[in-house]
Amino acid sequence: MQNFKPILTFLFAVIAPLVIITLALREPETDHELLNQLREKYTHQHKLGIDHSKLAILQQDFTNPHAITAACLSCHTERGQEVLKNAHWNWEREAFIPGRGVTYLGKKNLINNFCTGIASNEGTCNRCHTGYGWQDETFDFTNEYNIDCLICHDNTNTYEKQKGAAGYPVMGADSPDFRNIVGHVGRPGRYNCGYCHFHSAGGNNVKHGDLEMALLTADRTIDVHMGVDGLDMSCVECHPAENHQMLGRYYGVSSSNTQRATCEQCHGSVPHTNSKLNEHVVKVDCRTCHIPTYAKVNPTKTYWDWSTATKRQDGKPYELVDSVGNVSYASIKGNFHWQKMAKPEYYWFNGTADHHLISDKIDLNNLPMKINTMFGDYHDKQSKIVPMKVHRGKQPYDTENLTIIQPKLWDKEANQGALWIDLDWEKALEKGMEYLDMPYSGKHGFIETEMYLPISHMVSTSDQALSCVDCHTRNESRLANLTDFYMPGRDQNSTLDTIGKWLILLSLAGVLLHGIVRVFISRKNKIAETHK
Amino acid sequence: MSNTKLVLVYKGFERFWHWTQAFLIIFLAVTGFEIHSSFSLFGFETAVNLHNKAAWALIILIIFAIFWHITSGEWKQYLPTTKNLKAQIEFYLTGIFRNTPHPTKKTVLSKLNPLQRLVYLGLKILVIPVMVMSGLAYMFYRYPQAGIIKSANMEDLEVIAIIHTFGAFVLVAFVIVHLYLITTGHTITSNLNAMITGWEELEEDENEPSVNDEPVFVTEPKI
Numbered sequence: 001m002q003n004f005k006p007i008l009t010f011l012f013a014v015i016a017p018l019v020i021i022t023l024a025l026r027e028p029e030t031d032h033e034l035l036n037q038l039r040e041k042y043t044h045q046h047k048l049g050i051d052h053s054k055l056a057i058l059q060q061d062f063t064n065p066h067a068i069t070a071a072c073l074s075c076h077t078e079r080g081q082e083v084l085k086n087a088h089w090n091w092e093r094e095a096f097i098p099g100r101g102v103t104y105l106g107k108k109n110l111i112n113n114f115c116t117g118i119a120s121n122e123g124t125c126n127r128c129h130t131g132y133g134w135q136d137e138t139f140d141f142t143n144e145y146n147i148d149c150l151i152c153h154d155n156t157n158t159y160e161k162q163k164g165a166a167g168y169p170v171m172g173a174d175s176p177d178f179r180n181i182v183g184h185v186g187r188p189g190r191y192n193c194g195y196c197h198f199h200s201a202g203g204n205n206v207k208h209g210d211l212e213m214a215l216l217t218a219d220r221t222i223d224v225h226m227g228v229d230g231l232d233m234s235c236v237e238c239h240p241a242e243n244h245q246m247l248g249r250y251y252g253v254s255s256s257n258t259q260r261a262t263c264e265q266c267h268g269s270v271p272h273t274n275s276k277l278n279e280h281v282v283k284v285d286c287r288t289c290h291i292p293t294y295a296k297v298n299p300t301k302t303y304w305d306w307s308t309a310t311k312r313q314d315g316k317p318y319e320l321v322d323s324v325g326n327v328s329y330a331s332i333k334g335n336f337h338w339q340k341m342a343k344p345e346y347y348w349f350n351g352t353a354d355h356h357l358i359s360d361k362i363d364l365n366n367l368p369m370k371i372n373t374m375f376g377d378y379h380d381k382q383s384k385i386v387p388m389k390v391h392r393g394k395q396p397y398d399t400e401n402l403t404i405i406q407p408k409l410w411d412k413e414a415n416q417g418a419l420w421i422d423l424d425w426e427k428a429l430e431k432g433m434e435y436l437d438m439p440y441s442g443k444h445g446f447i448e449t450e451m452y453l454p455i456s457h458m459v460s461t462s463d464q465a466l467s468c469v470d471c472h473t474r475n476e477s478r479l480a481n482l483t484d485f486y487m488p489g490r491d492q493n494s495t496l497d498t499i500g501k502w503l504i505l506l507s508l509a510g511v512l513l514h515g516i517v518r519v520f521i522s523r524k525n526k527i528a529e530t531h532k
Numbered sequence: 533m534s535n536t537k538l539v540l541v542y543k544g545f546e547r548f549w550h551w552t553q554a555f556l557i558i559f560l561a562v563t564g565f566e567i568h569s570s571f572s573l574f575g576f577e578t579a580v581n582l583h584n585k586a587a588w589a590l591i592i593l594i595i596f597a598i599f600w601h602i603t604s605g606e607w608k609q610y611l612p613t614t615k616n617l618k619a620q621i622e623f624y625l626t627g628i629f630r631n632t633p634h635p636t637k638k639t640v641l642s643k644l645n646p647l648q649r650l651v652y653l654g655l656k657i658l659v660i661p662v663m664v665m666s667g668l669a670y671m672f673y674r675y676p677q678a679g680i681i682k683s684a685n686m687e688d689l690e691v692i693a694i695i696h697t698f699g700a701f702v703l704v705a706f707v708i709v710h711l712y713l714i715t716t717g718h719t720i721t722s723n724l725n726a727m728i729t730g731w732e733e734l735e736e737d738e739n740e741p742s743v744n745d746e747p748v749f750v751t752e753p754k755i
Contacts, residue, residue: 517629
């Protein structure tokens, strides 16, 4: 018994504190109280306090869409003026850009890496304007009766805008059922926002990659928020509007770090129960880990080479389709690449961006030319790692004036210089620049261009989020291209590792050699002894 | 051989401290070099968690060990000396092959030869503190959060990581040499036996007070 006393003392004095402290250092139990609160909040259906189908002013068969707007504004008297200040209406916003000062930029005047720009193509592009009749520069942005209320507020999901009609719906016998639609207006749903945002750049999911038709019906594995088997949330839950000013930034057209819709606005800045993950939030945007793939259902366009457009087969324009059914070539647009289940690329981003203006000179020593430049780097305190789709391609440019050229792509009629009808580059480029009142030397080429689109939707369920080794690995790290900081597991100092390797090898060699000599000598001595 | 006597060289806590530290350092090396992507064993995430837990265990152990060293006066064992230093180096380089006796006598009051004194002192006041400090910095590293926490700001992990990794290489090299030098005792296994059981046959030295006077060493060896 005496012998056990020191052992017991030892156990209590040394082992017990170790065990207790180790237990105390354990991670706390998972607490998803915030998630439960959010679920509770978004489970409640939004209900209108009014039944529009009972309103006398809406009991009529509208034949003129402007009259519908007038009817809306007769009750919602101030809403028109609100919309007139909205970016969905103006397609431009005031922003301060370092190096440029105060700018007024947006879809109205910027170029993009898809159909280059809307100038001279308003008739078709502006189908997605929340107004009626913006077909050229004469459009009156101050007239609130030009607003299209229905494209956002139709809750029947039947309202449509006509192709090539500058934002007007089909009129006459084939028009949408206006009486039914105006009787069922309300908060915008996914159909309303998606009508334009799912189809930008000329087809479903072409531009964004994370916004597409599938989100109308997809489950939680595609998008944890919008999944119909989950909270089935609508766009405006995360992109709320106050007086028609919505939260949310798309950096193909935006420049400033304001009015953004963020994960943090609901989930807070320390959303995890694991503190190691919360520490990552300082430099890693939520989306980086929680959107491991985009274009989960339908492919998105990742490459668009305009230089091969205008080819003909038997004198006619044609299309080629690849093995999985995607259009890989179209005479009117050139060559395409598509990606499904795409991995985002990762860049530092602080919420501010610059844009290459059509009047800017191209630096031929710095290609691919960036259509938009996302600001940020590791040492910038506001920057975080953000997943992006990078859309690459080739755009026409003026080889003498060194500017991007806006081609005229569309017209109602042939022989007006529209590329998509006449398949003539020279004419299309001439007409486009003439419309913009910009010089064109008459000599064009094609240069490589890139456009950066942060990926914000198609958030995966938490079990699908990236894990440590997706980035903290020496080979094929998701963050392999972000080399301006040291990351454990990915990085090493090669000098130090060489020194360390040799230190260990020499130690091993030293003791081995020493040991062998000892064994050898002691054997020799033993043999000598036995011989004695 | 002159008169030898079986004495308790390493006390209970000392042995517990030594072996726990040995295990923790090897475990930290394994998990640490996995975090360094030198190989894959537990998986990165598990390796990080295990490494951090083992680090805390080692820190706690070190606190106990410091307390023990101070209260028992054992810290004096590490006081560096140049006496016999050259002889000790010569012993490892040549004498050991000629079966010459150890130049330093091992006694309970002076267990370490001058070379050991230097190396262990270096570990205790340089390598281990540097590893603990850089490890804590690694653990609590925070990128400046918009300048809110000014005092703890660290812009980059690289310097911390390089120091910590270099220390790890040094420790691995130390362990390799240390493991080998175990075999250079009176017999091949006498050092190892001593660190396991605590008891070792040591030469009796008339000039030093007899170990039997020490009141702690009353129990008999249980070999």
